[in-house]
Amino acid sequence: MSPAELPLNAPVALRHPSPLHRVESTSAIDRVKATAAVADLLTALGRDTGTAHLAETPRRVADAFIEMLTPRDFALTTFVNDEGYDELVVVRDIPFHSLCEHHLLPFQGVAHIGYLPGDRILGLSKFARVLEFFARDLQVQERLTKQVADWLQSELAPRGVGVVIEAEHLCMSLRGAQVSGSRTTTSAVHGSIRDDQRTREEFFALCGLRP
Numbered sequence: 001m002s003p004a005e006l007p008l009n010a011p012v013a014l015r016h017p018s019p020l021h022r023v024e025s026t027s028a029i030d031r032v033k034a035t036a037a038v039a040d041l042l043t044a045l046g047r048d049t050g051t052a053h054l055a056e057t058p059r060r061v062a063d064a065f066i067e068m069l070t071p072r073d074f075a076l077t078t079f080v081n082d083e084g085y086d087e088l089v090v091v092r093d094i095p096f097h098s099l100c101e102h103h104l105l106p107f108q109g110v111a112h113i114g115y116l117p118g119d120r121i122l123g124l125s126k127f128a129r130v131l132e133f134f135a136r137d138l139q140v141q142e143r144l145t146k147q148v149a150d151w152l153q154s155e156l157a158p159r160g161v162g163v164v165i166e167a168e169h170l171c172m173s174l175r176g177a178q179v180s181g182s183r184t185t186t187s188a189v190h191g192s193i194r195d196d197q198r199t200r201e202e203f204f205a206l207c208g209l210r211p
Protein backbone atom coordinates (compact mmCIF):
# COMPACT_ATOMS: atom_id res chain seq x y z
CA MET A 1 0.00 0.00 0.00
CA SER A 2 1.47 3.39 -0.89
CA PRO A 3 1.40 6.15 1.78
CA ALA A 4 -1.20 7.97 -0.31
CA GLU A 5 -3.60 5.03 0.19
CA LEU A 6 -3.25 4.95 3.98
CA PRO A 7 -6.15 6.20 6.10
CA LEU A 8 -5.78 9.92 6.69
CA ASN A 9 -5.69 9.49 10.47
CA ALA A 10 -2.62 7.21 10.30
CA PRO A 11 0.02 9.10 12.34
CA VAL A 12 3.04 7.98 10.39
CA ALA A 13 3.77 5.74 7.48
CA LEU A 14 7.06 3.93 7.29
CA ARG A 15 8.62 2.66 4.09
CA HIS A 16 12.01 1.05 3.80
CA PRO A 17 13.89 1.21 0.53
CA SER A 18 15.69 -1.96 -0.37
CA PRO A 19 18.81 -2.59 -2.41
CA LEU A 20 16.41 -3.77 -5.11
CA HIS A 21 15.55 -0.13 -5.69
CA ARG A 22 19.13 0.45 -6.80
CA VAL A 23 20.98 -0.84 -9.82
CA GLU A 24 21.34 -4.57 -9.25
CA SER A 25 24.90 -5.62 -8.51
CA THR A 26 26.14 -8.76 -10.21
CA SER A 27 27.03 -10.51 -6.93
CA ALA A 28 27.41 -9.95 -3.20
CA ILE A 29 30.31 -7.96 -1.80
CA ASP A 30 33.30 -10.19 -0.96
CA ARG A 31 35.64 -8.36 1.45
CA VAL A 32 38.44 -10.95 1.25
CA LYS A 33 38.48 -10.89 -2.57
CA ALA A 34 38.29 -7.09 -2.62
CA THR A 35 41.28 -6.85 -0.24
CA ALA A 36 43.31 -9.27 -2.40
CA ALA A 37 42.35 -7.35 -5.54
CA VAL A 38 43.59 -4.04 -4.05
CA ALA A 39 46.86 -5.75 -3.10
CA ASP A 40 47.18 -6.96 -6.71
CA LEU A 41 46.45 -3.45 -7.99
CA LEU A 42 49.16 -1.95 -5.79
CA THR A 43 51.63 -4.58 -6.96
CA ALA A 44 50.66 -3.95 -10.59
CA LEU A 45 51.27 -0.26 -9.98
CA GLY A 46 54.80 -1.10 -8.89
CA ARG A 47 54.23 -0.62 -5.15
CA ASP A 48 55.68 -2.81 -2.41
CA THR A 49 52.82 -3.92 -0.18
CA GLY A 50 55.33 -5.21 2.38
CA THR A 51 56.12 -1.77 3.81
CA ALA A 52 54.67 -0.78 7.17
CA HIS A 53 52.46 1.94 5.70
CA LEU A 54 51.12 -0.14 2.80
CA ALA A 55 50.71 -3.44 4.67
CA GLU A 56 47.12 -2.71 5.76
CA THR A 57 46.23 -0.52 2.78
CA PRO A 58 44.49 -3.25 0.76
CA ARG A 59 42.09 -3.93 3.65
CA ARG A 60 41.58 -0.20 4.27
CA VAL A 61 40.82 0.51 0.63
CA ALA A 62 38.48 -2.50 0.37
CA ASP A 63 36.65 -1.36 3.50
CA ALA A 64 36.45 2.22 2.24
CA PHE A 65 34.81 1.07 -1.00
CA ILE A 66 32.50 -1.31 0.83
CA GLU A 67 31.42 1.55 3.11
CA MET A 68 30.83 3.89 0.17
CA LEU A 69 28.82 1.23 -1.67
CA THR A 70 26.64 0.04 1.21
CA PRO A 71 23.40 1.98 1.65
CA ARG A 72 22.05 2.70 5.12
CA ASP A 73 18.54 1.50 5.65
CA PHE A 74 16.02 4.03 6.89
CA ALA A 75 12.31 4.47 7.34
CA LEU A 76 10.53 6.93 5.07
CA THR A 77 8.43 8.55 7.79
CA THR A 78 5.44 10.52 6.56
CA PHE A 79 2.75 12.42 8.44
CA VAL A 80 -0.82 13.30 7.65
CA ASN A 81 -0.97 16.67 5.91
CA ASP A 82 -3.66 17.82 8.32
CA GLU A 83 -3.05 21.52 7.70
CA GLY A 84 -3.64 20.96 4.00
CA TYR A 85 -0.25 22.51 3.22
CA ASP A 86 -0.26 22.96 -0.54
CA GLU A 87 2.86 24.97 -1.36
CA LEU A 88 6.29 23.74 -2.35
CA VAL A 89 8.65 22.33 0.27
CA VAL A 90 12.30 22.53 -0.81
CA VAL A 91 15.30 21.31 1.18
CA ARG A 92 18.33 23.02 -0.29
CA ASP A 93 22.06 22.35 -0.24
CA ILE A 94 22.05 18.76 1.01
CA PRO A 95 25.67 17.66 0.76
CA PHE A 96 26.41 14.25 -0.73
CA HIS A 97 29.16 12.19 -2.29
CA SER A 98 28.98 9.26 -4.64
CA LEU A 99 31.32 7.20 -6.82
CA CYS A 100 31.60 7.70 -10.57
CA GLU A 101 31.15 4.31 -12.18
CA HIS A 102 33.59 5.07 -14.98
CA HIS A 103 36.66 5.87 -12.87
CA LEU A 104 35.68 4.83 -9.30
CA LEU A 105 36.51 8.37 -8.21
CA PRO A 106 34.17 10.46 -6.06
CA PHE A 107 31.81 13.07 -7.32
CA GLN A 108 30.40 15.36 -4.69
CA GLY A 109 28.27 18.40 -4.27
CA VAL A 110 24.80 19.36 -3.14
CA ALA A 111 21.25 18.37 -3.94
CA HIS A 112 18.09 20.43 -3.71
CA ILE A 113 15.01 18.28 -3.28
CA GLY A 114 11.46 19.54 -3.23
CA TYR A 115 7.90 18.36 -3.49
CA LEU A 116 4.36 19.57 -3.60
CA PRO A 117 2.57 17.65 -0.83
CA GLY A 118 -0.57 15.65 -1.36
CA ASP A 119 -2.29 13.84 1.51
CA ARG A 120 0.94 13.33 3.44
CA ILE A 121 4.05 15.33 4.27
CA LEU A 122 7.53 13.82 4.52
CA GLY A 123 9.90 13.95 7.49
CA LEU A 124 12.48 16.54 6.42
CA SER A 125 15.57 14.44 7.20
CA LYS A 126 14.31 11.80 4.75
CA PHE A 127 15.32 13.89 1.75
CA ALA A 128 18.95 13.52 2.82
CA ARG A 129 18.43 9.85 3.63
CA VAL A 130 16.93 9.01 0.24
CA LEU A 131 19.72 10.88 -1.50
CA GLU A 132 22.39 9.02 0.48
CA PHE A 133 20.68 5.68 -0.12
CA PHE A 134 21.06 6.02 -3.87
CA ALA A 135 24.41 7.85 -3.73
CA ARG A 136 26.13 4.91 -2.02
CA ASP A 137 26.51 3.13 -5.31
CA LEU A 138 28.53 3.25 -8.51
CA GLN A 139 26.69 6.07 -10.22
CA VAL A 140 26.37 8.57 -12.99
CA GLN A 141 24.88 11.87 -11.90
CA GLU A 142 21.92 11.65 -14.27
CA ARG A 143 20.85 8.26 -12.90
CA LEU A 144 21.27 9.35 -9.29
CA THR A 145 19.08 12.40 -9.93
CA LYS A 146 16.35 10.35 -11.57
CA GLN A 147 16.42 7.54 -9.01
CA VAL A 148 15.82 9.97 -6.13
CA ALA A 149 12.98 11.73 -7.99
CA ASP A 150 11.35 8.52 -9.25
CA TRP A 151 11.50 6.84 -5.85
CA LEU A 152 10.00 9.81 -4.00
CA GLN A 153 7.25 10.14 -6.59
CA SER A 154 6.28 6.47 -6.35
CA GLU A 155 6.61 6.06 -2.55
CA LEU A 156 5.25 9.42 -1.33
CA ALA A 157 2.73 9.98 -4.13
CA PRO A 158 2.94 13.80 -3.85
CA ARG A 159 1.47 16.24 -6.40
CA GLY A 160 4.99 16.83 -7.69
CA VAL A 161 8.67 16.15 -7.02
CA GLY A 162 11.81 17.95 -8.11
CA VAL A 163 15.45 17.02 -7.66
CA VAL A 164 18.43 19.14 -8.67
CA ILE A 165 22.00 17.95 -8.17
CA GLU A 166 25.09 20.14 -8.57
CA ALA A 167 28.35 18.22 -8.35
CA GLU A 168 32.04 18.29 -9.09
CA HIS A 169 33.49 15.10 -10.56
CA LEU A 170 37.01 14.38 -9.38
CA CYS A 171 37.59 12.32 -12.53
CA MET A 172 37.25 15.61 -14.43
CA SER A 173 39.18 17.79 -11.99
CA LEU A 174 42.07 15.64 -10.73
CA ARG A 175 42.88 13.83 -13.97
CA GLY A 176 41.90 13.70 -17.62
CA ALA A 177 40.42 17.06 -18.57
CA GLN A 178 41.76 18.53 -15.25
CA VAL A 179 39.14 21.23 -15.03
CA SER A 180 38.93 21.71 -11.30
CA GLY A 181 35.98 23.70 -10.01
CA SER A 182 33.57 22.94 -12.85
CA ARG A 183 30.17 21.79 -11.62
CA THR A 184 27.57 19.72 -13.41
CA THR A 185 23.86 20.40 -12.81
CA THR A 186 21.19 17.77 -13.40
CA SER A 187 17.48 17.82 -12.65
CA ALA A 188 14.50 15.48 -12.61
CA VAL A 189 10.94 16.69 -12.10
CA HIS A 190 7.57 14.97 -11.88
CA GLY A 191 3.91 15.88 -11.59
CA SER A 192 2.96 19.55 -11.27
CA ILE A 193 6.59 20.61 -10.99
CA ARG A 194 7.10 19.18 -14.44
CA ASP A 195 3.79 20.12 -16.06
CA ASP A 196 2.82 23.46 -14.52
CA GLN A 197 5.10 26.24 -15.76
CA ARG A 198 4.64 28.50 -12.73
CA THR A 199 5.30 25.71 -10.22
CA ARG A 200 8.31 24.62 -12.22
CA GLU A 201 9.75 28.12 -12.26
CA GLU A 202 9.10 28.55 -8.56
CA PHE A 203 10.83 25.25 -7.78
CA PHE A 204 13.97 26.17 -9.70
CA ALA A 205 13.93 29.67 -8.19
CA LEU A 206 13.72 28.18 -4.68
CA CYS A 207 16.71 26.00 -5.62
CA GLY A 208 18.58 29.20 -6.48
CA LEU A 209 18.50 28.41 -10.20
CA ARG A 210 16.74 29.82 -13.22
CA PRO A 211 14.34 27.29 -14.83
Ligand SMILES: Nc1nc2c(ncn2[C@@H]2O[C@H](COP(=O)(O)OP(=O)(O)OP(=O)(O)O)[C@@H](O)[C@H]2O)c(=O)[nH]1
Nearest residue numbers: 100101102103139140141142169171172175176177
Ligand atom coordinates in the same frame (compact mmCIF):
# COMPACT_ATOMS: atom_id res chain seq x y z
N1 LIG B 1 27.20 11.70 -18.38
C1 LIG B 1 28.06 11.46 -17.37
N2 LIG B 1 29.35 11.25 -17.68
C2 LIG B 1 30.19 11.02 -16.66
C3 LIG B 1 29.80 11.01 -15.32
N3 LIG B 1 30.90 10.77 -14.56
C4 LIG B 1 31.94 10.66 -15.41
N4 LIG B 1 31.53 10.81 -16.69
C5 LIG B 1 32.25 10.79 -17.95
O1 LIG B 1 32.40 9.50 -18.46
C6 LIG B 1 33.27 9.62 -19.58
C7 LIG B 1 34.08 8.37 -19.78
O2 LIG B 1 34.70 8.56 -20.99
P1 LIG B 1 35.98 7.78 -21.55
O3 LIG B 1 36.45 8.51 -22.78
O4 LIG B 1 35.66 6.33 -21.70
O5 LIG B 1 36.99 7.90 -20.33
P2 LIG B 1 38.41 8.64 -20.29
O6 LIG B 1 39.28 8.15 -21.40
O7 LIG B 1 38.95 8.47 -18.89
O8 LIG B 1 37.98 10.14 -20.59
P3 LIG B 1 38.49 11.53 -19.99
O9 LIG B 1 37.84 11.69 -18.64
O10 LIG B 1 38.01 12.54 -20.97
O11 LIG B 1 39.99 11.45 -19.87
C8 LIG B 1 34.10 10.85 -19.31
O12 LIG B 1 33.74 11.83 -20.26
C9 LIG B 1 33.65 11.30 -17.91
O13 LIG B 1 33.72 12.71 -17.73
C10 LIG B 1 28.43 11.23 -15.05
O14 LIG B 1 27.97 11.22 -13.91
N5 LIG B 1 27.60 11.46 -16.11
Ligand SMILES: [Zn+2]
Nearest residue numbers: 100102103171
Ligand atom coordinates in the same frame (compact mmCIF):
# COMPACT_ATOMS: atom_id res chain seq x y z
ZN1 LIG C 1 34.45 9.45 -13.84
